[in-house]
Amino acid sequence: MVFRTRASSKDRHWNGFEAVIYEATAGYSKDQYVRHNVSMQVGRPLLVTSRCNGETMRRLQVPGDVKIVPLGVPRIWETESPTIKLTMYVSPTLVFSAAEAMGINPDRVTIAPQLHVRDPRIEHIGWAVKTELETPEPQGRLYGESLGLALTARLLSAYAPVAAPHGDATLSRRRLSRVLDYVQSNLSSDLSLDELAAIAGISASHFKLLFKQTVGMPVHQYVIRCRVEYAAELLQSADPPPADVALQAGFANQSHMARCMRRVMGVTPSALRG
Template sequence: MKFEEAWKGFGHGEARDGERAGLASCRTVYTSVVPRYWTDHLIAPVRTIGAETATSLKLSYWFSTVEDSPQEGDPNFVSASLRTSTATAWRDAAPSGFVSMLPFEGAQWRFEQPVSFMQFHIPFDLMGMVCVSLFGKELTHDHIRMPADVRDAHLHHSLEHIRHRASSIEPTNLLLDSWALILAETFLLRLSSHGERNRHGPFGKLPARGVARVVDYIEDGVDRDLRLSSLAAVAGMSTYHFARRFQETVGMSPHSYVLVRRIERARALLRRRDEPLVDVALACGFSSQSHLTTVFRRCLGVTPGEYRRRVQ
């Protein structure tokens, strides 16, 4: 079957993507505080992700017909803006690129109407923890460059990838945490003065007993929205070292492995039960039936309903 062939390659392709993106993690910083820019502003975001939960990454979508717009500074977040329309924009009279950083001290923006953009906000404390893990150096605000026009193809690709994924599914907490760590490392490597230093080398593999404990924990909680910090605690190490060593041991990121187990459980339920798809989705840790359908089709090339009809 085609979906069997598709399934064989899933997870390891995800791991390679994560490896190219430079997945780094440390003790993840969770916050329910939203960026000041969301509230102290002439316009309001049309959609937010992570605003009502204690996640480490906050996402916001914007559409504006306002020509001049002040941006409140927020030193608690490292924030980037990805313009998703062709309208021209300026930051403090300087031309803004498709990717722009939001200065900690605030800025004055001018837009060619109308304009749409997406923003990515990472807690500064998380950036600091990743910086220490990568470079052995403390991070201050002065260490990060915040250009109006970020001409970095790798960073642009990373933001676009997250934008498309976040638009097609409802991101879980585990996925938001993973994205935050990927972006934190990317920002540090591309935009910090510490980026010229050599990164930490391989961390080695997890011991077999540690892998077994984590796998058992995932199996018992696959229907829940798992967190990286919880998995790391089971392994008895920091989130940074756990995520690195898990990928080196298993061959895929923790998020990819959890997704594999969720799809496997969904396949088992679809083969032997005739319960509603929404119940299958919730039993496997997906937020909704549409979330299950999107991920299932992306992984196997068929919808859950089509899969059930073929195997029953």
């Protein structure tokens, strides 16, 4: 089996999470990963034979079908035709910190292999990751790392025999204030979860969970809203070109700003300029 990478997150520097879209020729492959592996079929349907953890399965895989292979577990798979896959890699460090944030003892976590599963939540994350890898205007580290944490939380809640997470904790007012002030002062930067979590003084996975429970939206959505509001102020009160406004507000480019502004405010930058 020969593999060819179509898109990868290697140069995105996502912490604890990596993703790749690749083409694979027909053939046979034996793998054993040093990270937890979640792969999703994104190409056309095909017959796949998989062997993992003493189980063998041969079935038709269609777009959205998912395999979960924990680190260190050997897997063999074979196809009779070419295919396209999205593979997402989750580091054990990310699993450890996410488990702690969810109120789970990390030392007792064991992710169960799944040769074939339909999981709407993982599928939603997978398509979002695929879009992020393929777009010429990526949302940035914060968004990519948020997807990685969302995937990790799903693995822990659905595929590991552990206790249910606690859901009532929030960020303290002091920590939240520090984070919000930092975001407002650094909108032009490519903010990351690790960076904001360090400001709050907690782990990235814990911060992601508590921020959403405190503010009512994921941290990457909050940052986008702040950038949109700041860009709107600049467009209404100053004369810099929209392309410069986009960069000052932390967007990849002018079209990225316009797309986010339409989604958040329902207007275009040109409408704000009058």
